[in-house]
Amino acid sequence: MSANILMFKITLLLYATSTVLYLIDVIARRAKAGQLARWILLGGFVLHCATLITRYVEAGYTPVANLHESLSFFAWTIVGIFLIFDARYRMTVLGAFSCPLALTLMVFGSAAPKTIKEMNPALDSWWFPVHVTLAFLGNAVFTVAFVAGVMYLLQERMLKSKKFSALYYRLPSLEILDTINYKCLSFGFPLMTMGIISGAVWANSAWGGYWRWDPKETWALITWFLYAALLHGRLTIGWRGRRAAIFAIIGFLCLLFTFLGVNLLLSDMHSFSAMEGR
Amino acid sequence: MNIIVVGLSHKTAPVEIRERVAFSPTAMDKPLHEMTALPAISEGVIVSTCNRVELYATSRDVDAAVGQLKRFLSTYHGILKRFLSTYHGIPLEQLESHLYEYQGEEAIRHVFRVSASLDSMVIGEPQILGQIKTAYGYATEFKSVGLILNRFLHKAFSVAKRVRTETDIASNAVSVSFAAVELARKIFGTLDNKKVLLIGAGEMCELAARHFLNNGAASVMVTNRTYERAEKLAEEFQGQAIPFEEFPQKLHQVDIVLTSTGAPNFILGHDKVEEVIRQRKNKPMFFIDIAVPRDIDPKVNKIDNIYLYDVDDLQGVVQANLKERHKEAKKAEAIIDQEIGQFFRWLGSLDVVPTIVGLRKKLEGIRQGELQKTFANLKDLDKKERKAIEALTAAIINKVLHQPTTVLKQSQNDASGDRYVDAVRTLFNLETEATEE
Numbered sequence: 001m002s003a004n005i006l007m008f009k010i011t012l013l014l015y016a017t018s019t020v021l022y023l024i025d026v027i028a029r030r031a032k033a034g035q036l037a038r039w040i041l042l043g044g045f046v047l048h049c050a051t052l053i054t055r056y057v058e059a060g061y062t063p064v065a066n067l068h069e070s071l072s073f074f075a076w077t078i079v080g081i082f083l084i085f086d087a088r089y090r091m092t093v094l095g096a097f098s099c100p101l102a103l104t105l106m107v108f109g110s111a112a113p114k115t116i117k118e119m120n121p122a123l124d125s126w127w128f129p130v131h132v133t134l135a136f137l138g139n140a141v142f143t144v145a146f147v148a149g150v151m152y153l154l155q156e157r158m159l160k161s162k163k164f165s166a167l168y169y170r171l172p173s174l175e176i177l178d179t180i181n182y183k184c185l186s187f188g189f190p191l192m193t194m195g196i197i198s199g200a201v202w203a204n205s206a207w208g209g210y211w212r213w214d215p216k217e218t219w220a221l222i223t224w225f226l227y228a229a230l231l232h233g234r235l236t237i238g239w240r241g242r243r244a245a246i247f248a249i250i251g252f253l254c255l256l257f258t259f260l261g262v263n264l265l266l267s268d269m270h271s272f273s274a275m276e277g278r
Numbered sequence: 279m280n281i282i283v284v285g286l287s288h289k290t291a292p293v294e295i296r297e298r299v300a301f302s303p304t305a306m307d308k309p310l311h312e313m314t315a316l317p318a319i320s321e322g323v324i325v326s327t328c329n330r331v332e333l334y335a336t337s338r339d340v341d342a343a344v345g346q347l348k349r350f351l352s353t354y355h356g357i358l359k360r361f362l363s364t365y366h367g368i369p370l371e372q373l374e375s376h377l378y379e380y381q382g383e384e385a386i387r388h389v390f391r392v393s394a395s396l397d398s399m400v401i402g403e404p405q406i407l408g409q410i411k412t413a414y415g416y417a418t419e420f421k422s423v424g425l426i427l428n429r430f431l432h433k434a435f436s437v438a439k440r441v442r443t444e445t446d447i448a449s450n451a452v453s454v455s456f457a458a459v460e461l462a463r464k465i466f467g468t469l470d471n472k473k474v475l476l477i478g479a480g481e482m483c484e485l486a487a488r489h490f491l492n493n494g495a496a497s498v499m500v501t502n503r504t505y506e507r508a509e510k511l512a513e514e515f516q517g518q519a520i521p522f523e524e525f526p527q528k529l530h531q532v533d534i535v536l537t538s539t540g541a542p543n544f545i546l547g548h549d550k551v552e553e554v555i556r557q558r559k560n561k562p563m564f565f566i567d568i569a570v571p572r573d574i575d576p577k578v579n580k581i582d583n584i585y586l587y588d589v590d591d592l593q594g595v596v597q598a599n600l601k602e603r604h605k606e607a608k609k610a611e612a613i614i615d616q617e618i619g620q621f622f623r624w625l626g627s628l629d630v631v632p633t634i635v636g637l638r639k640k641l642e643g644i645r646q647g648e649l650q651k652t653f654a655n656l657k658d659l660d661k662k663e664r665k666a667i668e669a670l671t672a673a674i675i676n677k678v679l680h681q682p683t684t685v686l687k688q689s690q691n692d693a694s695g696d697r698y699v700d701a702v703r704t705l706f707n708l709e710t711e712a713t714e715e
Contacts, residue, residue: 029446029605159464160579162591164598168464169450174562175467238559241583 004058005114007051008072012106014044015079019103022096026170034092041099045083048076059116062129064136071109073132074259075102077140085144085180093170094180097147127202135195138188139255142227145184146252149245152177156242174241181244182234189227196220219258226251279320279426279628279696280340283385284347284377285332288399291376293328298368299351301326306416313350314422318342321427325392325413327406329399334389336426344379351377383622386430390614393434394441395448401603402448407438425696426625437617444613447606450599455486457595458566458587459493462534465564465585469494475532476500476515477525478539479507482568486536487515499532501525503539526550530557535565537573546574552581566592627708630690633699634683636708641675 018041025034055063063069082098155171158164200210230247233239301309301324313322323334337343352370380388391397395406414431417423451457466472472495476487479502487498498517502508505521512519520528565586567574572588579586689698
């Protein structure tokens with residue numbers, strides 16, 4: 001087992017510990033567990049950074065070329081974005097929702113083959129890191145929007161039905177959750193847009209064409225339109241609250257399909273095998 | 279020395295009994311004086327609130343003390359105001375079944391629980407701690423407390439504080455009007471810049487409006503079928519009065535609506551509110567309908583971004599919050615368990631015999647240490663000389679210890695004993711398992 005894989009495994013372990021502690025905080029209401037979870041998650045994130053750097057050095061390319069690397073990178077961006085939101089809003093509950101998501105990605109990532117393969121020289125350009133970093137950051141921000149959306153719907157349901165579970169006392173106010181939805185949208189949408197544009201530019205330099213309507217591109221566009229509709233609705237017609245939360249959830253599902261479903265179900269030039277030198 | 283609690287509370291006695299043994303807060307010197315004058319009692323505190331009357335005392339003879347305290351409680355008022363004895367004072371046989379008594383660890387637990395508001399009618403209500411502090415204040419003022427109760431009550435206050443900060447026992451509202459404020463916070467996050475509309479008048483409604491203002495709401499608009507009443511209320515809240523016919527046009531400007539009119543039918547229907555929320559671009563609104571019969575069509579709650587609560591809903595919230603408090607109370611009990619152990623060990627250390635033994639041990643330890651140092655330096659001493667030095671040092675210790683030991687033993691039987699013991703322990707830094715802050 002290489003040092004890199006070992007670091008990855010330790011990171012996974014730290015995320016798992018953090019997840020358990022976050023859940024203990026929210027379910028058993030031990031505030032100390034949540035504080036500990038935050039520090040462990042931060043430690044895991046730092047180690048994760050180191051993992052990605054060593055991977056970059058070992059492989060010689062930005063480590064998002066196979067499923068293992070992509071999942072790991074996605075989890076890294078989610079944790080990073082969560083930590084940023086957490087610094088601003090101090091929300092243990094958000095951690096209790098986001099952390100398991102990142103952990104799930106890491107678990108799948110650990111099951112995927114981890115071998116480093118030669119990269120197709122045609123694709124090896126500096127547009128590659130730009131494209132994937134932007135795309136993944138966008139994905140991570142929208143993941144937080146999804147998490148906030150789920151929390152919003154739970155909270156709204158309880159306020160409407162007037163039946164309060166223990167979670168009610170831990171969830172933040174609707175206003176804050178809706179603000180997170182909006183913030184995520186206003187950061188995530190430009191990131192996603194730039195991700196798509198940089199991808200097109202990269203495609204042009206690699207294959208001599210900006211857009212080929214391969215399934216990944218098509219789905220990315222569908223997702224982009226969905227978020228564009230939400231942003232428009234928010235800014236002009238006053239969409240907010242429940243509707244915005246539902247949109248964020250649907251958007252995330254599309255995103256997940258664009259990210260994983262297309263790669264796993266529909267093979268094309270975005271599939272990981274296409275990344276390898278043949 | 280033992281800590282004893284004798285008393286009754288809302289859990290064991292109805293108000294008809296409690297009022298007959300209650301003490302007036304304006305004249306505590308006499309009962310405190312009489313209580314500590316009881317032969318078996320050395321220190322005493324009297325806590326008398328509308329929900330409980332309790333005597334805290336220390337004594338060396340628990341059985342005698344409990345009997346005397348019970349008699350004191352039953353006869354004090356009877357003796358004092360014999361002419362009013364139909365109202366005050368109560369025969370012991372009748373009182374007995376309502377009384378509880380605790381000693382030692384159980385007494386400590388009881389007082390910790392009472393001060394932490396775990397024994398209150400509404401768990402977590404904050405008044406009881408203040409009442410015990412006042413009772414303790416009288417006791418210090420009239421010098422009825424000494425070393426043990428002083429430290430005991432201070433400990434109880436710090437335990438109560440710990441419970442308050444480390445658990446959520448008091449964090450959720452248990453009154454309808456506060457529950458409304460908390461709900462608003464769950465919806466709006468903060469109440470800053472939120473506008474409140476008060477439709478109609480009513481005690482609960484006005485109270486809620488006041489809570490909203492105290493918690494940051496920007497302004498209050500008031501409307502009433504009688505415009506003069508609206509004006510009067512508006513003046514009270516430094517708000518704006520509007521004629522009753524005009525309030526539907528103002529609805530879109532406000533975030534929180536409180537209604538309590540005597541109207542027989544709904545004054546706000548589904549369609550009107552839907553129109554208002556469109557006008558507000560879906561900015562959420564919180565309607566609180568305290569009127570019976572209700573003022574607002576319950577279907578309004580189905581509209582997105584509208585939250586409608588009636589009286590029963592708010593009661594439900596209060597019930598849910600109370601359940602939460604009971605859950606938190608379990609955490610509080612664990613904190614109390616910890617603290618009892620600590621305090622009880624300190625109390626045990628106040629016994630005279632272990633103190634004398636500890637003091638001897640301490641000095642003997644010093645003597646042995648110094649002897650070894652000296653012998654190590656003076657290697658050419660012969661056996662006889664060594665013996666002489668050992669005897670000399672032992673004699674010094676015995677002489678020094680003679681007087682303190684005698685005083686400690688003598689003081690065992692009077693109230694000053696604990697003070698001597700504590701002083702000796704502090705001066706000679708004798709091991710006490712209880713680490714006090």
